[in-house]
Amino acid sequence: MFSKSLLLSFCTTALLVCVTEASGGPAEIDLNEHQWMAPGPNDFRGPCPGLNTLANHGFLPRDGKNLSMSVILDAALNGYHMQPASPLVGAVKISTLAADDPFSFTLEDIRLHGNIEHDASLSREDFALGNNFRFNETIFSTLANSNPGSDFYNTNSAGEVQRLRLADSEAKNPSINNTQKEFGIRCTESGFYLSVMGDPLVGVAPKEFVQIFFREERLPIAEGWHRSEIPINDTTLLPLIARIATASNWTSSGGCSVLEPVVDPSNGSQ
Numbered sequence: 521m522f523s524k525s526l527l528l529s530f531c532t533t534a535l536l537v538c539v540t541e542a543s544g545g546p547a548e549i550d551l552n553e554h555q556w557m558a559p560g561p562n563d564f565r566g567p568c569p570g571l572n573t574l575a576n577h578g579f580l581p582r583d584g585k586n587l588s589m590s591v592i593l594d595a596a597l598n599g600y601h602m603q604p605a606s607p608l609v610g611a612v613k614i615s616t617l618a619a620d621d622p623f624s625f626t627l628e629d630i631r632l633h634g635n636i637e638h639d640a641s642l643s644r645e646d647f648a649l650g651n652n653f654r655f656n657e658t659i660f661s662t663l664a665n666s667n668p669g670s671d672f673y674n675t676n677s678a679g680e681v682q683r684l685r686l687a688d689s690e691a692k693n694p695s696i697n698n699t700q701k702e703f704g705i706r707c708t709e710s711g712f713y714l715s716v717m718g719d720p721l722v723g724v725a726p727k728e729f730v731q732i733f734f735r736e737e738r739l740p741i742a743e744g745w746h747r748s749e750i751p752i753n754d755t756t757l758l759p760l761i762a763r764i765a766t767a768s769n770w771t772s773s774g775g776c777s778v779l780e781p782v783v784d785p786s787n788g789s790q
């Protein structure tokens with residue numbers, strides 16, 4: 521994908537638009553327009569490494585503002601080759617609840633605890649214990665050090681990381697919210713990082729790519745990553761999410777679930 525865009529760099533914009541519309545797939549990437557840039561002091565970022573990365577590469581507005589369904593679906597398709605899968609669409613719908621503006625939300629709005637944002641995250645502290653939206657290396661070390669002896673993370677290691685992160689939160693956070701809703705979201709997020717950084721069919725992702733994605737909120741293009749050739753959609757995602765759910769050995773520790781689960785992780789085979 522990325523090398524093809526270099527070959528096409530002499531073509532006109534109009535031609536590229538035609539190619540895009542005809543195929544229905546992601547647009548060719550103009551690497552110059554999608555360089556990684558650190559956010560500036562007035563740019564919003566939030567608890568989602570997936571959306572922060574899209575903003576850092578200009579697939580989403582670099583200021584992290586004025587986000588909507590069409591803006592996010594375009595960015596996910598172009599940045600990750602992720603189609604409008606039900607967990608993706610569901611997350612955008614729920615995010616509108618976190619904003620005052622009825623037409624858009626920001627990357628800052630989505631930090632609202634209990635909306636999508638939940639306890640026992642992979643790389644952020646619990647709301648009741650610290651900063652629930654900024655990357656934290658201590659929290660992330662559980663994932664970073666998982667699957668020892670291998671260069672890859674997979675659905676088993678992702679489930680094991682979720683189990684360990686939940687046990688840590690249960691031990692430290694008396695006001696933990698850990699219902700079916702949070703569980704469904706957490707399994708989906710694990711399925712997301714394995715899919716966008718790795719092979720979405722088997723759910724295997726190089727450790728180096730996943731670590732750059734979380735720590736730098738950068739697409740590891742220079743390290744050899746490229747967008748998945750096959751689309752990431754419900755057909756690929758739901759079975760991965762179900763396998764992660766099983767591997768995480770989850771039980772509820774209570775709390776109040778305001779919304780129904782985005783996906784039911786036990787229904788992955790449907």
Ligand code: HEM
Nearest residue numbers: 567568570611612615636637638641642643644709712713
């Ligand atoms: C485009 C593809 C996406 C990818 C690859 C992605 C990836 C992830 C990952 C890996 C996490 C877990 C972070 C952690 O536990 O430390 C996460 C968290 C989160 N995502 Fe996304 N995400 C995507 C789309 C979205 C969308 C569309 C929304 C809402 C509009 C969203 C909102 C959130 C929020 C609020 C969190 C914080 C949950 C928490 O840890 O408390 N994400 N995302």
Ligand SMILES: *[C@@H]1O[C@H](CO)[C@@H](O)[C@H](O)[C@H]1NC(C)=O
Nearest residue numbers: 581585586587588590591624
């Ligand atoms: C917000 O985005 C919409 C398109 O999604 C655009 O029409 C509008 O001008 C934008 N508003 C601002 C303030 O940037």
Ligand SMILES: *[C@@H]1O[C@H](CO)[C@@H](O)[C@H](O)[C@H]1NC(C)=O
Nearest residue numbers: 645649650651656657658659
């Ligand atoms: C990261 O999380 C750990 C564990 O909760 C905490 O002790 C530490 O203060 C956090 N670091 C930052 C920079 O917030």
Ligand SMILES: *[C@@H]1O[C@H](CO)[C@@H](O)[C@H](O)[C@H]1NC(C)=O
Nearest residue numbers: 603750751752753754755756
């Ligand atoms: C996912 O993409 C594959 C390959 O294009 C396609 O065969 C499948 O029908 C898609 N699944 C959904 C739910 O759109």
Ligand SMILES: *[C@@H]1O[C@H](CO)[C@@H](O)[C@H](O)[C@H]1NC(C)=O
Nearest residue numbers: 683684687767768769770771
């Ligand atoms: C899985 O959960 C069961 C029931 O809560 C528990 O007995 C078992 O020890 C757990 N396994 C692991 C590996 O934590």
Ligand SMILES: *[C@@H]1O[C@H](CO)[C@@H](O)[C@H](O)[C@H]1NC(C)=O
Nearest residue numbers: 647648695696697774775776
């Ligand atoms: C959910 O978490 C918040 C913040 O930690 C806490 O105030 C609230 O009591 C929790 N809800 C339940 C039902 O435990």
